[in-house]
Amino acid sequence: MYDVTIIGAGIIGTFIARELARYTLRIALLEKDNDVANGTTKANSAIIHAGYDAKSGTLKAKFNALGNPMFDKVCEELDVPFKRIGSLVLAFSEDQMETLGELYEQGRQNKIPDLRILNRDEVKAIEPNISEYVVGALHAPTAGIVGPWELAMALAENAVDNNVDLMLNNEVIKIEKQEDSYVIFTNEQQIKTKYVINCAGVYADNLHNMVAKPSFEIIPRRGQYFVLDKSEGNITNSILFQCPTKLGKGVLVLPTVHENILIGPDAEDIENKENTETTEERLCYVMEASRKTLSNVPFNSVITSFAGLRAKPSTEDFIIEESNQSKGFINVAGIESPGLSAAPAIAEYVVNMLRDMDGSFKLNEEFNPIRRKMTVFMALNEEEKKEIIKKDPRYGRVICRCENITEGEIVDSINRNAGARTFDGVKRRVRPGMGRCQGGFCGPRVMEILARELGEDIVDIVKDSKKSYIATGLTKNNV
Numbered sequence: 001m002y003d004v005t006i007i008g009a010g011i012i013g014t015f016i017a018r019e020l021a022r023y024t025l026r027i028a029l030l031e032k033d034n035d036v037a038n039g040t041t042k043a044n045s046a047i048i049h050a051g052y053d054a055k056s057g058t059l060k061a062k063f064n065a066l067g068n069p070m071f072d073k074v075c076e077e078l079d080v081p082f083k084r085i086g087s088l089v090l091a092f093s094e095d096q097m098e099t100l101g102e103l104y105e106q107g108r109q110n111k112i113p114d115l116r117i118l119n120r121d122e123v124k125a126i127e128p129n130i131s132e133y134v135v136g137a138l139h140a141p142t143a144g145i146v147g148p149w150e151l152a153m154a155l156a157e158n159a160v161d162n163n164v165d166l167m168l169n170n171e172v173i174k175i176e177k178q179e180d181s182y183v184i185f186t187n188e189q190q191i192k193t194k195y196v197i198n199c200a201g202v203y204a205d206n207l208h209n210m211v212a213k214p215s216f217e218i219i220p221r222r223g224q225y226f227v228l229d230k231s232e233g234n235i236t237n238s239i240l241f242q243c244p245t246k247l248g249k250g251v252l253v254l255p256t257v258h259e260n261i262l263i264g265p266d267a268e269d270i271e272n273k274e275n276t277e278t279t280e281e282r283l284c285y286v287m288e289a290s291r292k293t294l295s296n297v298p299f300n301s302v303i304t305s306f307a308g309l310r311a312k313p314s315t316e317d318f319i320i321e322e323s324n325q326s327k328g329f330i331n332v333a334g335i336e337s338p339g340l341s342a343a344p345a346i347a348e349y350v351v352n353m354l355r356d357m358d359g360s361f362k363l364n365e366e367f368n369p370i371r372r373k374m375t376v377f378m379a380l381n382e383e384e385k386k387e388i389i390k391k392d393p394r395y396g397r398v399i400c401r402c403e404n405i406t407e408g409e410i411v412d413s414i415n416r417n418a419g420a421r422t423f424d425g426v427k428r429r430v431r432p433g434m435g436r437c438q439g440g441f442c443g444p445r446v447m448e449i450l451a452r453e454l455g456e457d458i459v460d461i462v463k464d465s466k467k468s469y470i471a472t473g474l475t476k477n478n479v
């Protein structure tokens with residue numbers, strides 16, 4: 001029997017899994033998809049918010065403020081890219097300067113350090129490319145950017161390194177409550193467990209309703225983005241928000257940790273929890289809105305677009321509590337923005353809550369918080385490059401020429417714990433296919449390497465989700 005079973009391997013489930021691994025428990029992490037971070041965690045703005053935005057007194061405000069300062073340590077331990085680049089909320093009128101004053105005051109109540117209101121000249125000194133419409137800004141130097149899926153994958157790997165059982169392709173379809181435990185039915189197996197932690201993102205209400213009467217609803221709210229090529233990476237060095245209005249938070253322009261530029265999102269309530277399509281109408285809106293922030297957004301350098309689904313809770317705040325109808329079943333639901341920023345603090349809180357409820361948790365003296373470092377070949381000096389190629393010649397073969405990724409790095413991403421199993425899994429871990437050609441050239445080579453390392457037929461290699469086959473067969477019969 002498992003002590004704890006976590007449902008959903010997004011940023012919340014993986015953070016909780018790693019945090020629980022600090023104790024000598026049997027832990028299962030169940031995920032319906034074929035990789036970690038395949039839900040909302042792979043499609044968001046990647047911002048570690050400073051924490052002035054959430055209404056004081058809410059769980060969002062509390063866990064954002066606590067979570068933000070935790071990122072330096074965890075990203076260092078897990079070798080994940082994180083940069084504290086600061087954010088600016090731009091005002092376009094004197095009325096909006098008043099809104100900035102309110103945000104500043106809310107930030108003060110949320111105990112966010114070093115906030116400042118800047119005039120146009122001060123903003124321009126930080127970001128010379130801002131548009132002529134900008135009259136001032138709220139500066140939050142503690143805001144940062146992270147690799148969100150890289151973080152979740154690293155957390156999962158470190159959790160597995162510390163004996164958590166990660167079970168991909170396990171969709172929970174039914175949960176039965178027994179006297180002091182639960183039986184979880186997946187499409188693959190049955191699992192007995194003492195505690196269940198529901199981290200199922202947009203599906204968290206469905207999971208909750210398997211053990212209790214409906215008490216909240218999760219509405220998928222879609223947001224669409226453009227990604228610009230790295231050649232435009234210097235159009236801004238900070239996260240540029242627009243002043244929030246009644247119509248929403250406005251469109252963002254910001255750099256990513258890999259020096260691309262991200263522009264978006266919009267906000268649209270939809271019904272289908274799987275609908276991450278982008279649409280012409282919404283992307284045109286994002287394009288138009290961003291021109292208020294920067295005068296010359298180089299849209300001729302767009303390399304891709306994508307959409308993510310916010311898990312909007314009917315309660316308006318994060319739902320982090322034991323179900324009052326089903327003892328031992330813990331909901332971590334409605335984790336919309338700033339869920340990524342709040343994730344480490346949420347994980348710590350949930351694990352402490354469980355530890356206090358149970359009373360018998362013992363610390364795992366062997367817990368190792370450090371993940372083996374990733375080799376980024378192009379970041380090595382000449383001596384180091386020669387050395388690593390001597391040990392493993394696969395580091396001497398460049399497979400992705402846009403991002404300069406070697407075969408050695410790709411093989412390592414597949415062979416780690418919680419390693420890549422799909423084309424996009426490799427792409428998200430070590431970046432072949434993230435550049436201008438979007439995998440057009442390196443794609444077939446990555447598929448060959450995946451097939452070889454996994455001992456599978458190349459036609460069985462999928463792009464991303466379960467049935468997203470890329471090849472249907474050979475064009476010629478090799479004899």
Ligand SMILES: Cc1cc2nc3c(=O)[nH]c(=O)nc-3n(C[C@H](O)[C@H](O)[C@H](O)COP(=O)(O)OP(=O)(O)OC[C@H]3O[C@@H](n4cnc5c(N)ncnc54)[C@H](O)[C@@H]3O)c2cc1C
Pocket residue numbers: 007008009010011012013030031032033036037038039040041042043044045046047048049170171172173199200201202203207221222223224265308309310311335336337338339340341342
């Ligand atoms: C457009 C957008 C922008 C955002 N920007 C930011 C930002 O800049 N900063 C920030 O802090 N936050 C941001 N967020 C919010 C942040 O992305 C989320 O809070 C966070 O990713 C939620 O993580 P999660 O683990 O709860 O959900 P998910 O990542 O969706 O993970 C849930 C997992 O559960 C799995 N699952 C579901 N049902 C089952 C089942 N039956 N059985 C097994 N597994 C199941 C899913 O496959 C999925 O992998 C943004 C969100 C969106 C959509």
